[in-house]
Amino acid sequence: MKLNNIKLIAIALLVSFSAYNCSNDDDNGPTGPTGPNFTGTFTQQDQMGRPAINTVFVDMADKNSFNTTVPSDQNAAFQTKFEAKLLALNPGYTTNALGFDAPTFTGALATDVLTVSLNGTTTFFDGTNVLTGRALADDVISTELLLIFGGPDGSENPGLTDDNVDGNDKPFLTSFPYLATPH
Amino acid sequence: MKKSKILIGAAVLTIAGFFAIAADHIDAPAVAGGTSDITDIYGFQGQNTDNIVFVANLQGLLSPASTAGASFDENVLLEFNIDNDGDAIEDLVIQAIPRDGKMYFFGPTAPSQSGLNSTILADTAMRNEVDITSYGANAIVETNNGMSFFAGPRDDPFFMDFARYGEIIAGNETMFNDPGSDTFAGTNVLSVVVEVPKAMVGTGDSVNIWVESKRKQ
Numbered sequence: 001m002k003l004n005n006i007k008l009i010a011i012a013l014l015v016s017f018s019a020y021n022c023s024n025d026d027d028n029g030p031t032g033p034t035g036p037n038f039t040g041t042f043t044q045q046d047q048m049g050r051p052a053i054n055t056v057f058v059d060m061a062d063k064n065s066f067n068t069t070v071p072s073d074q075n076a077a078f079q080t081k082f083e084a085k086l087l088a089l090n091p092g093y094t095t096n097a098l099g100f101d102a103p104t105f106t107g108a109l110a111t112d113v114l115t116v117s118l119n120g121t122t123t124f125f126d127g128t129n130v131l132t133g134r135a136l137a138d139d140v141i142s143t144e145l146l147l148i149f150g151g152p153d154g155s156e157n158p159g160l161t162d163d164n165v166d167g168n169d170k171p172f173l174t175s176f177p178y179l180a181t182p183h
Numbered sequence: 184m185k186k187s188k189i190l191i192g193a194a195v196l197t198i199a200g201f202f203a204i205a206a207d208h209i210d211a212p213a214v215a216g217g218t219s220d221i222t223d224i225y226g227f228q229g230q231n232t233d234n235i236v237f238v239a240n241l242q243g244l245l246s247p248a249s250t251a252g253a254s255f256d257e258n259v260l261l262e263f264n265i266d267n268d269g270d271a272i273e274d275l276v277i278q279a280i281p282r283d284g285k286m287y288f289f290g291p292t293a294p295s296q297s298g299l300n301s302t303i304l305a306d307t308a309m310r311n312e313v314d315i316t317s318y319g320a321n322a323i324v325e326t327n328n329g330m331s332f333f334a335g336p337r338d339d340p341f342f343m344d345f346a347r348y349g350e351i352i353a354g355n356e357t358m359f360n361d362p363g364s365d366t367f368a369g370t371n372v373l374s375v376v377v378e379v380p381k382a383m384v385g386t387g388d389s390v391n392i393w394v395e396s397k398r399k400q
Contacts, residue, residue, distance in 0.1 A: 036282035038305035042260040042397035045219040048207040049393040051341075055210050063211035070298050071271040071393060111271050113391035116226035116235065118381045123227075132389070135227040136238075140206075141343040159358025160351070163344040169368040170338045175230050177322055177333035177376040179238065179340055183247045183369050 044068050049112035051124075051140040056089075056148075057082045057109060066112075075110045082106035089148055090157070096147045097154050098130065105147070136172045136179065141165075206341045208243040208367075218242060218256035219396035222372050223341050226392050229378045234329070237263050237277070237379075239394040240372040243339055250336045250371045251318040255281035258399040261375055262301060265291065265392055267385030272297050275384060278304060279334070279375050286334035286375065287312045291383050301397050329380045337374040339367045 046067050048054070058066045059081065069077050083106040087093055095101050100108065115131055116122055122133025125143040134140060142162045149157040170180035208222040209215040222243035229236045239261055245253050260280050264273035277290040280303060289308035294301065313325035316335030325332045344363030350356040384390050 036287065038280065038282075038287070038303040040302070040399045042301045042303070042399050044299040044395050044397050045217075045259075046207070046211070046214040046221045047393055047395040048210075048221045048224050049391075051206045051223060054207060060212075064213040067211050067214065068299060071266075071391075074271075113266065113271055113393045114224065114226055115389050115391050117228075117389045118235065118385055119388050121228070122235075133227050134225045136225060136340045139342075141348075162361075163348065163359045164361040164363035165342050165344045165365045168338070168340055168342045169365055172340065176236075176324055176331045176378055177337070177374070178236065179337035179374055179376065181322075182245075182250055182318060182336040182338055182371040 047071075047112070049114045050109065051134065052144060053109060053112045056144070057085045057106070059085070071111050071113050074112055075107060077110075079103070079107050079110040082110050086148065092151075092156070093148075095152045097150060097152065098147065099152070100147075137167060139166055206343070208341070214396070219259045219398055221394055221396055222339065224392070224394045225340070231378075233380055233382075234378050235381050235384060235390075237377045237392065237394075238340075239263065239279075239375045240337075240339065240341075241375075241396070242373045243341075243370065244367070245336070245339075245371040245373075247369070247371065253318075253336065253371075253373060255286065255315065255334065255373060257281050260301060260303065260397045260399070262395045262397060263290075263377065263392060264395060265384050265390050267387060267390045269391070271391060276301075276304075277377055277379070278308070279377075281315060281334070284315055285312045286315055286332065288332055288377065291379060299397075301395075330383075331376075331378040333374065333376040335374065336371050339370045339372045341367050343367065 054063055054066050083102050086102055086106055093102055096105060114134055117132040121129045122135055123129050124134045124138040124140045146154050146161045149160040172178055172180055206223045209220060214220040220242060222240045225238035227236050242253055260278060263277040265275040266272055267274050273294055275291040276294045277288060279286055279288050288311040289304045292304055292308035311327050311332055313332040313334055314323045316323045318336050322333055342365045344359060345366035347359055347363060
């Protein structure tokens with residue numbers, strides 16, 4: 001019975017697929033035979049907002065699922081796990097330079113979107129502005145290390161708050177497309 | 184002696200490469216090393232301060248020798264998601280999909296549905312296209328209606344002593360080196376860069392963005 005169901009579903013899928021292709025032949029719009037084919041359904045594999053969030057805060061077993069959880073559902077699914085990971089990385093964590101305790105900090109990170117200002121400086125952190133974007137030259141890893149390990153005034157765990165790589169190996173361009181030519 | 188040092192260096196690089204999952208490079212088993220692996224995204228004000236720039240990089244850790252052979256996958260849709268009302272649900276998308284040497288862009292436009300599945304909004308959205316720049320060629324830029332587009336290989340702008348970070352996490356080291364060593368130096372990525380007028384993405388003080396890669400079913 002179960003096997004029959006699977007067979008029926010498979011046949012139904014095949015029929016719908018070929019039927020879809022047939023109807024596509026009649027399409028004279030921009031997706032039709034005269035231009036590139038843009039038809040089909042595309043299903044999510046990877047996503048990213050802030051740098052290194054999946055890498056640092058998500059356990060190996062959850063990495064695929066973090067990539068396929070929509071951001072509006074990520075806090076409910078991952079905040080508790082992020083908090084456990086933060087306290088595993090830094091058992092002495094109390095608050096950080098933003099004044100965030102562990103639940104607040106991980107609550108802010110679990111929804112993995114990058115906030116980008118539309119009315120001023122756009123930077124991950126430039127000494128004054130915090131999380132208003134991500135520019136190419138921003139030392140995002142040292143910022144994250146400082147917030148994870150540095151404590152309330154940034155002075156704790158001094159060997160862990162900066163990876164001492166402060167810039168890219170090629171200068172960026174001042175105009176579009178901004179990124180440096182390939183090596 | 185020298186040769187063994189080089190060999191050790193090569194082994195370290197190989198190991199670092201394999202485990203280099205920093206930023207978002209090779210972040211999860213389902214995408215690691217594949218054509219849908221997002222390595223980094225960026226969002227910043229343009230040279231024209233009325234504009235905002237979005238960057239998505241794919242397929243990290245390309246050596247110079249392997250860059251010419253790397254290409255965008257025609258089955259992978261790249262989607263810039265823009266939330267302009269603070270609920271972390273996309274209000275607008277900019278879709279990018281390669282076809283026969285060109286990168287096609289649709290949007291910014293409201294998606295037909297939010298979430299994990301997308302169709303390309305080819306019949307309704309504003310369409311732009313740019314020739315994909317080949318390795319070693321000058322950047323080809325298409326500008327239209329105040330929007331600019333680029334797709335092709337670039338230097339990986341990400342920098343970090345990821346190898347040392349891995350050693351610290353593994354418990355083999357207790358602190359970073361000073362100076363550190365950039366694990367991503369000398370490597371390339373495939374980049375998609377879009378610059379649009381700010382007015383096209385939102386009217387508030389800020390937007391939330393994220394980038395998704397979606398594979399054709």
